[in-house]
Amino acid sequence: MQPHQYALAAGILWLLTLIVLPCLFAKARCRAYERGFADGKLAHQHTLKLQLQEARRDQEVLRAELEDTQRNCAQQLDARKARIAALKACIAELEARIMSYTGLxxxxxxxxxxxxxxxxxxxxxxxxxxxxxxxxxxxxxxxxxxxxxxxxxxxxxxxxxxxxxxxxxxxx
The missing domain is CATH 1.20.58 (Methane Monooxygenase Hydroxylase; Chain G, domain 1)
Structure with missing residues (x-):
């Protein structure tokens, strides 16, 4: 092959490379975008999963605190009811005493x-x-x-x- 043919073949190859390279770059850019999008989605899902686990732990802690608070409130309510009943009994006894002193x-x-x-x-x-x-x-x-x-x-x-x-x- 003659040198000018080599030059012409190199030029054609160069032109073909210039024509094909943007398509290859576009395809590589698309693949990179899709990989990045998938990786971002995966990272976002992982982040959401971690946030959900943390929220569930917090919910369990809050539920345990709520149960403790409800137990404490029930105990306090029972104690108050007992004190009220004792006070009512004391009031009834005192009223009976007063009526016995002032009764005819x-x-x-x-x-x-x-x-x-x-x-x-x-x-x-x-x-x-x-x-x-x-x-x-x-x-x-x-x-x-x-x-x-x-x-x-x-x-x-x-x-x-x-x-x-x-x-x-x-x-x-």
């Missing part, structure tokens, strides 16, 4: 019995007056007046004392 010794039924006894003594007075037994009739009348006075004082005391839940049934 007589009830409405006692007042009614006094009124009936006074009426019976008046009947006895009228009967003794009809039988001409004046001293006993006078004594029965005086006792009837005394019982009426006592019944009036009991009635006044019953009206002056406010009825509470504990004594409302007894006073009524």
């Amino acid at each position: 010794a007589v009830t409405r039924a006692d007042h009614d019995k006094l009124v009936v006894a006074a009426d019976t003594l008046r009947l006895a007075q009228r009967t003794l007056t009809a039988l001409k037994s004046e001293p006993q009739a006078a004594r029965a009348g005086a006792q009837a007046e005394a019982i009426d006075d006592l019944a009036k004082r009991v009635h006044a005391q019953l009206r002056a004392t406010p009825a509470s839940a504990a004594t409302a049934g007894a006073a009524a």
Whole structure:
């Protein structure tokens, strides 16, 4: 082969190389982009997996803290309920003590019995007056007046004392 043919073949090869090289560069660039994109996706997935594992650990820690807090709150609530029940029992006991100190010794039924006894003594007075037994009739009348006075004082005391839940049934 002649030197000019070599030069011409080298020029054609050079031109073919210049034509093919951009395609090869483009193809290599595409492959590099795809590899980089796949590697980036893989790295992103790995990062997300690590973040998810960390989030799950944090969630488990928070769940354990929540359970501890709920247990503590339940214990505190039970303790408060027990204290409230104890205080209510103490209040009821103190109210019973106060009512025993301020409560009346007589009830409405006692007042009614006094009124009936006074009426019976008046009947006895009228009967003794009809039988001409004046001293006993006078004594029965005086006792009837005394019982009426006592019944009036009991009635006044019953009206002056406010009825509470504990004594409302007894006073009524």
